């Protein structure tokens with residue numbers, strides 16, 4: 584059996600959270616930085632509401648050209664190892680309106696060699712059905728859902744908004760970089 588690795592996109596594979604904050608600050612006249620984002624839901628920030636966050640997403644995704652998380656190329660190095668399924672599974676909860684820009688940005692790096700899903704389907708369901716072994720995520724609600732309902736091990740990108748995660752604590756490992764993920768998976772699978 585080959586090992587399947589999947590990843591969320593925003594805040595994990597694409598370094599979009601700083602872009603959202605910067606754009607939201609511009610629109611709302613606020614001065615938040617990443618350490619102020621203590622809840623995953625950006626509309627909980629004082630001065631931001633659904634109108635602001637809706638505009639933030641529209642503005643950012645209209646452009647695309649998302650910056651990568653540092654070291655995200657380690658995903659490709661990992662998947663090139665013999666034991667692994669060479670195709671990554673990207674599972675996102677972005678609105679379906681952004682399917683095309685998301686697909687286009689991923690094609691720049693992977694050609695047609697990736698699987699993109701999620702959108703209106705719960706992540707845990709996709710992960711379960713696709714038999715994904717490792718998944719990289721930052722949304723605390725999705726992480727809890729995955730560790731409670733699947734056998735997938737989750738790597739949690741550390742952010743102020745995901746410091747508390749409910750559920751089986753052995754179901755996930757907190758990480759600070761893609762290199763960290765690479766080393767931890769290699770240790771678990773190849774040692």
Ligand SMILES: [Mg+2]
Pocket residue numbers: 591592593594595720721722
């Ligand atoms: Mg995310």
